[in-house]
Amino acid sequence: MPFRELNHVQLDALKEISNIGxxxxxxxxxxxxxxxxxxxxxxxxxxxISQVPEHLGGAExxxxxxxxxxLGDARGSIMLLFPQESAHRxxxxxxxxxDRGPGLGEVEVSALKEVGNILAxxxxxxxxxxxxxxxxxxxxxxxxxxxGAVVDNVLIELSRSGDxxxxxxxxxxxxxxxxxxxxxxxxLLPDPATLDIFVNLVGELHG
Numbered sequence: 001m002p003f004r005e006l007n008h009v010q011l012d013a014l015k016e017i018s019n020i021g022x023x024x025x026x027x028x029x030x031x032x033x034x035x036x037x038x039x040x041x042x043x044x045x046x047x048x049i050s051q052v053p054e055h056l057g058g059a060e061x062x063x064x065x066x067x068x069x070x071l072g073d074a075r076g077s078i079m080l081l082f083p084q085e086s087a088h089r090x091x092x093x094x095x096x097x098x099d100r101g102p103g104l105g106e107v108e109v110s111a112l113k114e115v116g117n118i119l120a121x122x123x124x125x126x127x128x129x130x131x132x133x134x135x136x137x138x139x140x141x142x143x144x145x146x147x148g149a150v151v152d153n154v155l156i157e158l159s160r161s162g163d164x165x166x167x168x169x170x171x172x173x174x175x176x177x178x179x180x181x182x183x184x185x186x187x188l189l190p191d192p193a194t195l196d197i198f199v200n201l202v203g204e205l206h207g
Contacts (some may be wrong), residue, residue: 017127037173068120073128080116086182110162
C-alpha cells in the first residue's frame, strides 16, 4: 500500500506506533548519556523524499546523517539526521569534552554511529514486538555535510522503496541542558510489503 492511500485513522495509528518506538529509543539514549532525556514529537509527516532538505530548514543547512537498512522479517530504511550543532552538543555530552569545531574525528564518528545503532535498535525492537517480527538495523553509515548532500547520498537507496518518506521529527532534551535541546530528525521508510504489515497491525489495534 502506498503512503498516499493511508486514511486518517491509519495515519494516526502509525503515528502512535512510531511514538512507541521513539519512546524506547529515547530511553536507550537516556541510559547511554546518563541523563533523563525528554521526548517531544512535534510532527509526523509524509513527504516526498526530494523535499526532505526543505523540511530540515534548507538544503544548505549543515547536518550529520546516520543511515541504516532495516533487516529481518520486514524491510525498509532508517535515517537519523542531526543539525550539526546538535550533533556536536551530543558529542560533548557523550565524550565529556568541549566542542572542538565542525570536524569529526574517528572517535566522534564512532560515537555517533553507536548512537544511531542504539536508537535504531531500540526503535526496531519496539516495532518488532508490536508486529511480532524480527527487525534489526544494518551497520550504520555516517555523512557530515549540507542537508542536501547528506540526503542525496541516500536518495537512491531510499527511492527503491518508493518516493515518499514517513518523517518523525523529534526533539531530545537532556535535563542538564534544557536551553540547548539536542534536536534530531528520524525517518522510517518501510517498503510496500512492510507498510502492509503496519496497516494490518493498525486494523488489529483499532478493530
